[in-house]
Amino acid sequence: MSTDVMIYASDLSKNFGSFRAVDKINFEVNRGEVVGFLGPNGAGKSTTMRILTCFIAPSSGTARINGHDVFEHTLAVRESLGYLPQRAPLYLEMSVYEYLKFAADLRNLDESTFKKRARSVVEVAGLAQVLGKEIRQLSHGYRQRVGLAQALIHDPPILILDEPTSDLDPNEKAEFLDYLKQIGKDRTVLLSTHNLKEVETACARAIIVSRGRVVADGSLDEIKGKSGRVRYVVEVQESGGDSPYRGTGAPPRAKEVSDLLATIKGAARVNELPTDERAHAFELTSDRDTDLRAAIFRAIADKGWVLLELHRDTQTLEDVFRHLTIGEERRNRHVGKGEPPPVKDEDEDDEDDDEDDDEDEA
Amino acid sequence: MSDKAKKEEDEKKKKLAEEGDDEDEDTTSEGDDDGDEGDEEESDDSADADEKPAKAPPMAAREAPKVSASFARNLWTITKREFAGYFNSALAYIVISASMVLFGLYFFFYQGGIWQVDRASMSRMFDFVPAWICFLTIPLFTMRAMSEEKRLGTIELLITLPVRDSEVVLGKYLGALGVLVVQIALLAIYPIAMFKFPWNMGAFDWGPFWSSMFGLFLMGAAGIAIGMLYSGMTESQIVSYFATASTLLILFFVGSLVQFVKGWPGEVISFFSFQTRYEPFSRGLIDTRAVVYFVSVTVLCLLESFRQLEGRRWR
Numbered sequence A: 001m002s003t004d005v006m007i008y009a010s011d012l013s014k015n016f017g018s019f020r021a022v023d024k025i026n027f028e029v030n031r032g033e034v035v036g037f038l039g040p041n042g043a044g045k046s047t048t049m050r051i052l053t054c055f056i057a058p059s060s061g062t063a064r065i066n067g068h069d070v071f072e073h074t075l076a077v078r079e080s081l082g083y084l085p086q087r088a089p090l091y092l093e094m095s096v097y098e099y100l101k102f103a104a105d106l107r108n109l110d111e112s113t114f115k116k117r118a119r120s121v122v123e124v125a126g127l128a129q130v131l132g133k134e135i136r137q138l139s140h141g142y143r144q145r146v147g148l149a150q151a152l153i154h155d156p157p158i159l160i161l162d163e164p165t166s167d168l169d170p171n172e173k174a175e176f177l178d179y180l181k182q183i184g185k186d187r188t189v190l191l192s193t194h195n196l197k198e199v200e201t202a203c204a205r206a207i208i209v210s211r212g213r214v215v216a217d218g219s220l221d222e223i224k225g226k227s228g229r230v231r232y233v234v235e236v237q238e239s240g241g242d243s244p245y246r247g248t249g250a251p252p253r254a255k256e257v258s259d260l261l262a263t264i265k266g267a268a269r270v271n272e273l274p275t276d277e278r279a280h281a282f283e284l285t286s287d288r289d290t291d292l293r294a295a296i297f298r299a300i301a302d303k304g305w306v307l308l309e310l311h312r313d314t315q316t317l318e319d320v321f322r323h324l325t326i327g328e329e330r331r332n333r334h335v336g337k338g339e340p341p342p343v344k345d346e347d348e349d350d351e352d353d354d355e356d357d358d359e360d361e362a
Numbered sequence B: 001m002s003d004k005a006k007k008e009e010d011e012k013k014k015k016l017a018e019e020g021d022d023e024d025e026d027t028t029s030e031g032d033d034d035g036d037e038g039d040e041e042e043s044d045d046s047a048d049a050d051e052k053p054a055k056a057p058p059m060a061a062r063e064a065p066k067v068s069a070s071f072a073r074n075l076w077t078i079t080k081r082e083f084a085g086y087f088n089s090a091l092a093y094i095v096i097s098a099s100m101v102l103f104g105l106y107f108f109f110y111q112g113g114i115w116q117v118d119r120a121s122m123s124r125m126f127d128f129v130p131a132w133i134c135f136l137t138i139p140l141f142t143m144r145a146m147s148e149e150k151r152l153g154t155i156e157l158l159i160t161l162p163v164r165d166s167e168v169v170l171g172k173y174l175g176a177l178g179v180l181v182v183q184i185a186l187l188a189i190y191p192i193a194m195f196k197f198p199w200n201m202g203a204f205d206w207g208p209f210w211s212s213m214f215g216l217f218l219m220g221a222a223g224i225a226i227g228m229l230y231s232g233m234t235e236s237q238i239v240s241y242f243a244t245a246s247t248l249l250i251l252f253f254v255g256s257l258v259q260f261v262k263g264w265p266g267e268v269i270s271f272f273s274f275q276t277r278y279e280p281f282s283r284g285l286i287d288t289r290a291v292v293y294f295v296s297v298t299v300l301c302l303l304e305s306f307r308q309l310e311g312r313r314w315r
Helices: A045-052 A074-079 A096-106 A111-125 A140-152 A170-183 A196-202 A220-226 A254-263 A293-303 A317-335 A353-361 B003-029 B037-043 B056-088 B090-117 B125-142 B147-152 B154-159 B165-186 B189-195 B206-233 B237-259 B263-272 B274-282 B288-311
Strands: A005-016 A019-030 A034-038 A060-065 A081-084 A158-162 A188-193 A205-210 A213-219 A230-237 A267-273 A279-286 A307-313
Touching (some): A005 A045, A005 A158, A019 A045, A019 A188, A019 A213, A034 A045, A045 A060, A045 A158, A045 A188, A074 A081, A081 A140, A096 A140, A096 B056, A140 A158, A188 A196, A205 A317, A213 A220, A213 A317, A220 A317, A230 A254, A230 A293, A254 A279, A254 A293, A293 A307, B056 B090, B056 B165, B090 B125, B125 B165, B125 B206, B125 B237, B147 B154, B147 B206, B147 B237, B154 B165, B165 B288, B206 B237, B206 B274, B237 B274, B274 B288
Parallel strands (some): A034 A188, A034 A205, A081 A158, A158 A188
Antiparallel strands (some): A005 A019, A005 A060, A230 A307, A267 A279
């Protein structure tokens, strides 16, 4: 069993000056797992990956890759890894072929193995058209493909990819995720991303970090269940409009509906949602696992009101992510007033469009 | 620990002892602290023993004899890339050709040029060339060595490949040195053209010429090591350029002060000055003290660069 733990991190911490970028992170990744590594900007994702790939040393704690300690046996660790850093920093003046050859040489692949592997990674990454081009001339999407190709050139048992899809277009993303699933069968992949949909497509398991700590680790279903909140959306007819009002008695006022919903057993919070004058819409959150839909329907029907819509939202990964990480951020912001600002170097390139979108929605 | 693992380890130790000679070469070469070879031996008794035996011993046994070979191979790969990198950008061409034009003008026209010397000698040339190389060639060649990698983040990809830090530092150093050697070697065109072919203007005394070239090479080697060091300290090529150029110029021209400063300060200055160190070479003398001085500067700066690169892990 223990030999199947490909990535092992125990109490891993990293301080930049007085800023604690990674705070006692613990996790294990087994062979054949594709794990999504999630977290908001500055959560310590890249720092953790840099520790695992021996680019920086942890301040404390241990990590092992393929059974090799990242501190003691850095060469052995790096030999068993394929790593794609954020934004695929490549030598711009080299051609794609030269770069792959360079990476292969440093990985001690001999000529025939290189040829064989190169053919396969070029096909996988779709680089055949640009092999002779200088990397400088390539778009960011293509650069990322080259970065991926160099990470795969030696057929590593472990892949660590830091936002590998950030510059890919939707088609490329889908293709890439398919490929990840394929290779993930007998390899270990740790993949950091902001894009939760990607995690849902490609990964069976996710690790969510926030403020340098692991806040959730488990299969996606487990994580989705973790915040334990269920949300119901209830819409009640307010006035006739085009269609006549079909309820008994006078149409309800918003206050009445919200009071009624609040009395339902298990309802934790009731919020009004914006609608037009024809309906009242409410959002009801519950901490319980029990299904409240029947109770809601009964209560409204008993009043003689007209129920236009009632549905239960199961938590999306996005909700959980937000729930887990935003709370953390706020809490820490209060506590850490005197804390120095985060080191700029950390995750500096994280400001992706993806992330901005996420923030906007929140 | 299981018996099997013990046995394997014994075998490995034996093997290591046999290969000991090969290994020494590597360990002495560059204060290489990344080392796998030594560490692998001890680790088996440590806490992770249960995970190790299955994998580690064969790995170590495979690696040990290969260490120095892989060191050389990686070094060569990096050096080659660096060297090619210079010629992939216009910079090397511009610097070298502009220098050659300037040297040519100086050679033929400055204060009457070579004609005024009335001797088949290049010594005037070697008064000028070192200063020029300190001021322009070396800083321009070294300014991007580390700083650009840091700025673009390419260092992260390079270092997370299975390379030793010493290979990176030495490879980059040798790459830059290679370009400088090209520049210096091109100087041989002048005496060859003037005194061998197509013109043959007399018997040229090759001794001082080669010693000057050798001195130039040594000084350049030290200068490039200094430039590399500065390049590793900053992400800005401009800063790196000016730091290197001013340091080298000061180290060079401070020698001119020697005649005004008496006593021990003068001795200190002449000890450090590139100019006074270089001077014997241009007269045809190979001064071992100067050789030791230049080589020491080189080694010290390279060690510091190595330490600096390694230091990134702790910041």
